[in-house]
Amino acid sequence: MGDLVEIENLTVAFRSKRREGLFRSGPSLKALDDVSLTIGENETFGLTGETGSGKSTLAKVLVGLYKPTSGTVRFLGREIDYKKRKDIAYLRQNVGIVFQDPVRSLNPSLTVKEVITEALIAAKSIPKKDYDERISFITKLVGVTKDLLPRRPRELSGGQRQRISLARALVVPKKLLVLDEPTSALDVSIQAQVLNTLKKLKSELNMSYLFITHDINVIKYVSHRLGVLFYGKLVEVGDTRTINTAPKHPYTQSLISHVLTLKKVGLQETVTSEHRPAPSGCRYRIVCPAAFERCDTVPPWLNLGDGHLVSCFLYDRSTQKESQALIPATAATGGGLPVTPHELP
């Protein structure tokens, strides 16, 4: 499985709008901090984390809506220069996206059919006579009835709107489809159909997915590999099964234990108040039950075997100065995952 997307040390910082003085701008906020990951061909990479962890930021970087502050993004080996229009166009030709908010991502003045047709026009490569066929094929797949086509987004329910976003993204086949919470607004039965469809389409169209959701049940069901984000920092990456059955990072452990399932009865008590990231070192250390002094510094990436990487001192045997040998296998693909101390302003 070759790598379709390689993201290295990606940092995206936003400057706060609140100014501290006439000339001093406010502190900047790192939505993504030194994130490195790869998405293989025909792979579904699941990205999870709570609200505000930077999941959507990563999605937007991949379609060129946000520019990285630092770090590189390579698509099929080609490094994307976010300043070049050509590169952005290349990215958009190959990467489709389904947004989280179906209300704001659809043009309210266009009919459903026009919304989907726009995607076909933008692709430029599809002859006009094929439009109808493609539209009817895709709408059927995502569960949009024909009578919705002449309607406008405001006349539709949230679930229907999201299905239209999905149809728009899939109407022109892409190499990578970024799915940013694609099913969180859908009914379970429709969600199940969409998930089935996504799985089927992926194998048929040779596509990779970056599947972003906070719903662990869904991500478990769709993704091969899983990355867990905590306030802009990737804390654990690995095989979905491994992470779900034997999570290593304390944050992942807590996240997995909070998942609601049909069988489990009784809620997990959330004693912690809202997670607040630590300004330095391991971001999770403030709420982490296992935190100790060393967590003040940024934990290194540790390879636990089979591509299971965790960024936590608990699994560090580096007192023996052997931590160099433990640097993740993905390091071989590029500059590695360097451990640089970072500070939030």
Place this chain on the structure above:
Amino acid sequence: MPADNPGETNARQALAPAVSAPPSYSPRPRKEGGEDIALEIKDLTIDFVSVDGRVRILNGVSLVAKKGEVVGIVGESGSGKTTLGMAILGLLDSPPARIVSGSVVFEGRDLLKLKPEEMEKIHGTGINMVFQEPLDSLNPVYTVETQIAESLKVQRKRQDPPVAQESEDETKKLITDLLRNLCIDKPEEVLERYPHELSGGMRQRVAISISTIEKPRLMISDEPTTGLDAYVQNRILGMFSAQRKAGETLLYITHDLTIASQICDRIYIMYAGRVMEAGETRGVLQEPLHPYTSTLVASVPQGFEDAPPLSVQLGEPPDLRNLPTGCKFNPRCPHAKDACKETEPKLEEIFADRYAACWRVDKALGRFS
């Protein structure tokens, strides 16, 4: 609890859970018969009338919620869940909505027959609703604090006998505590913001806090945790459980069965404006009688990537303007027989506290056959 001091050196201590006591999640209390009924809906039928014609949104829906009970209303979009919630509160605009028949009895009074002034008094402190879209229910030009304080004021004013209004400081403290209980970490900061400055999850929590501070006797929450992450979801659900303990009745509208299975005592499964199955939650979800319920249960993703496709009958959601004859679920039902296509089954009690509207459910056997 002292206020968070940002300059505090020992960060961990400062950040120790500011929440006084986590709400407990004890199993549902089983009550012995004779409890009073908080809400009873009988045979409610609502049409939406437009130039295109008349669409029946709700068709003979009956529902009972006992005091202190959490009743789930589960169904796909378009099944009439939200309309039902709005109808209880009398929030449906007429036109297009037209109530054809039925009654909504809350504390002995039929809400559908109340005058607008009387209804206004029930809104907020009697029955309250949390909407799915929090941005629509918050006022964009007031800060969060002003909006929550306003609700508190209303609550105090309507108490019988009236309770004195809190001073500004007390109000602020009450509100901060409430927000903290909802997993909001720096309530003082949030209070000064306007709704558009908050994230979706935060907004929803503010909307919920506005509703809870009014201490309604019946709370209707329409998909309050949809789109929120597991932590916040747990927290909000925990808070609802705590309120239930305080005697509040809750109607929980959701399409998420996993949530319904967590907090609901009884659930009503709705489809195309009808109740398809009703009963005690555990029973309904573990041994569904109606094929539609089974479909919903089978739709919940389980297992890993290599798991077989979810066993869902592909089929388009019902078009309310063009419903099939007979059972409305029959085009999507894997077990439909001829009888299902001819006449519509009625919701019948199959056995104690389990109802289903399906020809294939055998009353004598008490199960699907």
